[in-house]
Amino acid sequence: MKKSLLTLMVLVLLMVPVLSACGSTQTTSSSGKSEIKQEITLNLMSEPPTLDPALATDTTSGWVIENLFEGLYTTNKNGDVVKGLVKDVKVSDDGKTYTFTIRDDAKWSDGTPVTAQDFEYAWKRVLNPETASEFAFYLYYLKGAEAYNKGKGSADQVGVKATDDHTLVVNLEEPVGYFDKLLTFWVYFPVKKSLVESNKNWAAEENTLVSNGAYKLTSWEHDSKVVVEKNDQYYNKDEITMEKITWVMINEATTYYQMYKGGQIDLITDIPSDAVAQERSNPEFKITPYFGTYMYMFNVNKEPFNNPKVRQAFNLAIDREAITNQVTQTGQIPAYAFVPEGVKTPSGEDFRKQKEAYFKQDIEKAKQLIKEAMQEEGWTKFPEVTLIYNTSENHKKVAESIQNMLSKNLGINVNLENQEWKSYLARTNSSDFQMARMGWVGIFLDPAVILDYFLGDSPNNRTLWVNPKYDELLHKGKVEADQTKRMEYLHQAEDVLMQDLPFMPIYFYSQNYLTSKKFEGIVYPYNRYPNVRWAKKIAE
Known part of the structure; x- marks a missing residue:
């Protein structure tokens, strides 16, 4: 009884600030x-962790950033890539030089103009080694960008130059068939040069952050919460119907589910697995594909995962169907590869369907591989293993399920440890783990942006796995003009990755949502969290 009362008190305390913040949702017209x-x-x-486009590496930050900032290109409500701050663009015959003309009515939220110089400054700031942007490699398509980022060149040699306030000239190392898609990603967003240079903490508080x-x-x-309101300086403000967005920060699934049911939150994702069955018939419940992979990373420089046979054994020992059918239960697809479904090849076939599985569950083979690894390494006892994950009820359930499978199938005990997201990112960024949960979502629908994760020099590759052959094939798959050959290179790159297995793919993401019937017009992108800017509240 005492425990129930305590739980109720915690729920009430968590709800009160949100109820107070929401207030009345009606007003009276003239x-x-x-x-x-x-x-x-x-x-x-x-x-x-941050609202600075140069530093964000996670979808939590990205959800807010993509509402605050906009790049040269953006996406419309249908998910199509369309011009953002670009009024006009000219591309050279060789596909290496782009000349962008910035809109005359592009403004910062403080009313000052967004200039081509702001873009040049922002892109070079991402590449500046002192910025330490983990997504700097996404700009390596620019001429001289990689050399500058690695301390082997200068900013002046980077292929981006503002020739006047409205003209931005971009030179690429090689033609890139999806460059317009890349430009929708937040790492390519502008920042206000004068603001950033005058205040290193400009993105830390609402009274200093200026967006476009x-x-x-x-x-x-x-x-606790983040609140954004419609920017009256935005060139396309008349198309924005949602005036105010409030994000609360409730991590415990049961709590935010109850808050949704109580009307304190209008849309939630990652519904508790034990609530899914009762919500499936609810018209407010929705499942959508999500272009990403849920996985566990192995640190290949730490025992026992320095031995590839251990990595292979762990992959063979778990039952992915049991996880998706009995634990997550919301439409996830068991993953036996890295690139998810959703990319159409020139033949019309899905990239993933061309090669669906690299392995299947095989407990006996897994046991044999563990035995061989122990003999090779001289282990008389299997090394202690700790799996870390960021705090989440659903992450915990998956981790406990895999912990049980490895114990039952291989006799290996795995310790579980959880951390809050910001601390977790810091720890995994320093590769201070043996085995760690991670998810990777493509910034647009292309195998290359998924496979990018395991590039040898990518700061996102926390596994410390490096394979020059993989890097070479992935590079060919980015610059090849023939789309059929391009997909062949990307398949070959994935072949190399799945041979070495520096990770454990578990499932391809889906997203499950509960959305209040009071709203219409919410967009559910294939590779982003919901976009509510075109949404409308139709009832109280």
Whole structure:
């Protein structure tokens, strides 16, 4: 009884700030009619590590950033790539030089113009080694970018130059068939040069952050909530119907589920697995594909995962169907490869369907591989293993399931350890782990952006696995003009990755949502969290 009362008190305490923040959602027009305030409350789950486009590496930060900023290109409500801050673009015959003309009405949220110089500054800032941007490699397509980022060249040699306030000239190392898609990614967003140079903490608080997108930051109560409101300086403001977005930060699944049911949150994702069955018939429940892979990383420089046979054995020993059918239960697809479904090849066939599985569960073979690895390494006892994951009820359930499978099938005990997201990122970034949970979502639908994760010099590759053959094939798969050959190179790169297995793919993501029936027009992208800028609240 005491435990139940304590749980109820915690729930009430968590709900009170949100209820207070939401307030009334109705207003009265000049004609005296009651109008519905266009406001929505979402769940960010945790504190975004940063709102600086140069530094963000996670989808939590990205969800907010993509509402605050906009690049040369953006996506519309249908998911199509369209011009953002670009008024006009000219491409050279060899496909290596782009000349962009910036819109005359592009402005920062403080009313000052967005200039071509802001773009040049932002891109070179990402590449500046002192910035330590983990996504700098996404700009290596620019001439001289990789050399500058690695301390072997200068900023002046990077292929981006503002020739006047409205003209940005970009030179690429080689033609890139999906360059417009790349430019929708936040690492290519502009930042206000004068602001960033005058305040190194410009992106840390609502009263210092200046943005150029559909919304401006109006409140940031750290570890509690983020609020953005429609940016009246945005060139396309008349197309934005949602006036205010509030993200709360509730990590415990049961709590945010109850808050949704109580009306304190309007949309949630990652519904508790034990609630899915009862919600499946609810018209507010929705499952969508998500272009990403849920996995466990192996640190190949630490025992026991320095031995490839151990990595292979762990992969063979788990039952992915049991995890997706009995644990997650929301449409995930068991993963026996790295690239998810969703990419159509020139033949019309899905990239993943061309080679669906690299292995299947085989417990006896897994046992034999462990035996061989122990003999090779001289282990009289299998090394102790700790699996770390970021705090989440669903992550915990998956981890416990895999812990049980490895114990039952291989006789290996795995310790579990969880950390809050920001601390978890810091720890995995330093490769301070043996085995760690991670997810990787493509910034657009192409195998290359998934496979990028394991590039040898990618800071996102926390496994410390490096394979020059893999890097070479992936590079060929990015620059090859013939799309059929290009996909062949990318398949070959994945072949190399799946041979060495520096990770354990578990499932291809899906997203499950509960969305209040009071809203219409919410967009659920294939590789992003929901976009609510075109949404409308239609009822109280």
